[in-house]
Amino acid sequence: MLKDSPSGYGLITIFVHWLCASLIIFLFGLGVYMRSLDYYSPWYHRGPALHISLGLLVLLLMSLRVLWRMRNQYPLPLPSISQNNLRAATLVKVALYVFTFIICISGYFVTTAEGQSASFFDMFSFPATIKLSSVNVDRAGLIHKFMAWGIVGIAALHGGAALFHHFVKRDRTLVRMLSPVKKTD
Ligand code: HEM
Numbered sequence: 001m002l003k004d005s006p007s008g009y010g011l012i013t014i015f016v017h018w019l020c021a022s023l024i025i026f027l028f029g030l031g032v033y034m035r036s037l038d039y040y041s042p043w044y045h046r047g048p049a050l051h052i053s054l055g056l057l058v059l060l061l062m063s064l065r066v067l068w069r070m071r072n073q074y075p076l077p078l079p080s081i082s083q084n085n086l087r088a089a090t091l092v093k094v095a096l097y098v099f100t101f102i103i104c105i106s107g108y109f110v111t112t113a114e115g116q117s118a119s120f121f122d123m124f125s126f127p128a129t130i131k132l133s134s135v136n137v138d139r140a141g142l143i144h145k146f147m148a149w150g151i152v153g154i155a156a157l158h159g160g161a162a163l164f165h166h167f168v169k170r171d172r173t174l175v176r177m178l179s180p181v182k183k184t185d
Contacts, residue, residue, distance in 0.1 A: 008181030059104040
């Protein structure tokens with residue numbers, strides 16, 4: 001099934017979840033790598049162009065994900081999950097959404113700070129909205145960097161909890177995000 005239902009996630013949510021997770025991990029690695037390059041490296045310009053395009057893709061996917069989530073019935077929590085676990089998991093998920101949006105928006109502000117647009121794979125561009133002073137560009141860069149490190153920590157917590165549920169508690173928490181709900185479920 002494409003859509004989510006009270007008994008589980010649909011194909012679209014599962015696909016977007018793993019695509020965003022892979023892109024965010026890749027973008028983190030690429031961002032750190034970019035900062036280590038010198039001007040003569042072939043990746044000195046190529047790296048940021050790819051980083052910006054993929055980052056904008058994450059922003060688009062996450063926006064679609066929020067809309068998709070609002071239009072779908074959310075899967076019911078598994079009966080084995082306690083109220084406290086559920087609250088902690090919800091907090092972590094909200095933090096992942098908030099951090100991702102802040103990272104993407106701060107990255108967009110760093111990119112467009114001098115009035116230039118942010119190109120999406122040379123297909124179209126996100127226009128600049130406000131010019132930033134050099135102090136504010138540095139601030140946006142710092143926010144981008146710290147939130148990127150923060151999201152890696154939160155994602156590790158989120159992934160660790162999923163593995164704990166799968167291998168220790170042996171419930172369907174992780175399986176639900178791997179195989180889409182069937183029509184008959
Ligand atoms: C969730 C998605 C993203 C992640 C995980 C991420 C991660 C990172 C990391 C780790 C760095 C290196 C930071 C440092 O050491 O200073 C970086 C740099 C950068 N990122 Fe991202 N990024 C993301 C999305 C974006 C987006 C959407 C844009 C632009 C539209 C963008 C633009 C930039 C720019 C311009 C830099 C260089 C910043 C500087 O030189 O101060 N990023 N990113």
